Amino acid sequence: MFKLFVIYLSAVTVRGSDQNFNLKQDWWETAVIYQIYVRSFMDSDGDGIGDIAGVTSRLDHLKEIGADAAWLSPIFKSPMNDFGFDVADYYTIEPHYGTIEDFDQLLKKASELNIKIILDFVPNHTSNESEWFIKSSNRDEYYNDWYIWANGHIDCDGNKLPPNNWISLFGNSSWSYMPNRDQFYLHQFGKAQPDLNFRSPVVVDEIKSIIKFWLETGVAGMRINAVNLIFETDKDNFGGTYPDEPKSGNLHSSSNSYNYLDHIYTKDQDETYELVSQFREVFDAISIRDNLTRVMMTDACTNIKNAVKYYGEGVQSGAHVPFNFALIEVLDKGSDWDARDIKYAIDRWMTYKPLMKQANWMIGNQDKSRLASRVRPDLVDAFNMLVLLLPGVAITYMGEEIGMINGAVPWSNTKDPLACNTDDPVKYIEVSRDPARTPFQWSSGKNAGFSTAHKTWLPVANGYKNINVDSQRSAARSHYKVYRTLTKLRSRTAFREGRYESHALHPDVFAFKRWYKHDTYIVVMNFGKTYRIVNLTAFDLIFGQLEVEASSVLSSRTYSDNVPSDYLDLAADEALVLRMQV
Structure with missing residues (x-):
């Protein structure tokens, strides 16, 4: 009996979330979310x-490619x-990006096209030019403990x-001295990004108010950035001081780099999950009121066991979409990956995530080298078949x-x-995020349109x-x-509701099956x-001839x-979507 239960559980974890329960799918559960780095998308x-x-002027592109939502990089002042x-x-739009009236026009146009708008929200830290930080550094009574201060x-x-020895993600000490307060403030990113103190109830309430404010404008959601860095360990547990973090043992890290330490006190703290649940209550309250x-x-760069906790546990609600970086992590191996790694990464997430929760997939973002450069353009x-045709x-x-x-x-243009x-005109390129943020390519004209x-x-x-979009739109065959x-x-x-099964048919060849009742597809990629020659009858009930529904650009099919x-x-490099003929 125990053996049968294990087999059943393994099968269920790789199904689409809702198809066996006849539940109505919400708009986001099978959405294509298109991430826009606003600074590089379109200049109006x-x-x-x-x-x-500029984003508003190009929303038609999102409609054309079948996107359901646009997720914008931070647009606040x-x-x-x-x-x-x-x-x-x-509470204010960054002037470089426009005005609140421009944002209202964006929402209006998006609504006409039935495209949802999602905002990027960074609660872990503010700018050191924030009024909050300036007042806190001057020991204003109300703002005094809004940030992490220490002697x-x-x-x-x-x-x-x-x-202590804590190191910033940007390298060097994560503490900077503020003379007028005669204390150090914590910044897990750059010196100009002081961390907020989420052990202050007033800070938590203010962040909730900000979320509510923007949801009230009509946006369909928010991405909570760097969520697992929000809490640091409670210094009261260490006699009122923040303890040193242990060395990671990473022999390839210099003593001033982030990976030099094991960050047991500055990330993945248990209190984070309760806070996320409180944030979710704000989202749900407005969702219920508006019936949307x-x-x-x-967004949490962490191990898979921590990552899936953001779905929520027990009666505690979590995120609708805790980001899944599994495919990105495979590509981080450089050339040291194959089809077996892809299968393992996908099946592992499907197994770890809660049964009734939606998976999500991505292969890049504004912080990672572009896919075509990380692997091969072909x-x-x-x-894209993986991201778009896997469940969720x-x-x-x-x-x-x-x-x-x-x-x-080049170093001279690095932003x-x-x-x-790094202060290094040679090694800077190893960490620079600029190459993935260059302007979007609309045409072959000036500045790519x-x-x-x-x-x-x-x-x-x-x-x-x-x-570019124009040339690929008019080409006989193109990635577009x-x-x-x-x-x-x-x-x-x-693909919306069907089951999922996968095989690594060869170290080079990955294939997966999606099916609902008698409608069956095989997606296969070399x-x-x-x-390579492969046998797709390794999948149950696959036989005879299969019909090509989609093929990669250089495929002969x-x-x-x-x-x-x-x-x-x-x-x-050939990839195919095949349909079982019934």
Whole structure:
């Protein structure tokens, strides 16, 4: 009996979440969410910087490719030390990006196109130019404990030293000294990004008010950034001081780099999950009132056991979409991955996530090297098939639908503070996020159609003459057209509600099956650089001829071609969506 139960549980964990329970799916549960880095998407006023009006002018593109929602990078007022991830005023639109009237127009146009708008929200820290921080540094009675303040140490030469050895994600000490307060403040990112103190109930209430404010404008959700860094250990448990973190043992990390330490006191604290549950209550209250789900997404770079806790446990609600970085982590291995790693990463998430919760998939974002540059341009279609045809929510970073590559950003043009903090004109490129943030490529014209400016904030990537929306829209075959085909396929019941099963048919070849009743599909992809022959009858009830529904750009197969299920020859980098003929 126990053996039978284990087998049953294993099967259930890889089904679509709702198909066996006849529950009505909410708008977000099978949504395609399109991530827009606003600064680089479309410039409407010719200053070389993307803006909200630019996003509005290009919403038709999202409609064309089948996106259901646009998720915008931070648009709140900011001195732009970290390009919006350092917020000075959460209630005001950043002037570089426009006005609240521009934002209202965006919401109006999006509503007309039935596209939801989701905002990026950064509660872990503010800008050091925030009124809150300025008042806290001056020991204002109300704002005094809004940030993490601590006394330092004095060495034998009279120098003030940080309270402990904590290191910032941007490198070097995560403590900076504030003379007018004669204390150090914590910043887990840049010096201009002081961490808020979420052990203060007043701070928690203020953050909830901000969430409510923006949801009231009509946005359909928010992404809570760096959620697992929100809490630090409670210093009261250590005699009123913050303890040192142990060394990680990472032999490839310098003593001033983030990976040098094991961050047991500055991330993944248990209190975080309770706070996320409180945030969810704000989302749910407005959702119930308006009869429209406001979706909460959470971003936490952590291990899988911690990541799935953000779904919520027991009676405690969590995020609708706790970000799944499984595929990104596979690609972080460089060239040291194959089809077996892909299968393991997908099946592992499907197994760990709660049974009735939706999975989600992504292959890139504004912090990662672009897919076409991390792997090969010829594999773009294969990875888009994964993201769009696996069960659950699909998240696409702008440009993945046309196979954009990294831009070449020289040291002289580098803007990313993470790269600038290296002070190294050679090694900066190893950490720079700028190459994945270069302007979106709309056309082969000036600045790739992104801006009429003489100079854009980051240079346009090489190759834009061929890699752009206009050229791919008019081409006979292109990544753009494959992407549109995939989002249309995604609307079919087998992909929205169907079951899932997968095989690594060869170290180079990954395949998965999606089916609902008698409607069955096989998605197969060759990640290798050589020709492979595979037998798809390894899947139950797959036999005879299969019909091609979609194929990668360089495939010799096209729509409605027939292929044998028991002897399928796949060219290097070829990816196919096949339908079982009934």
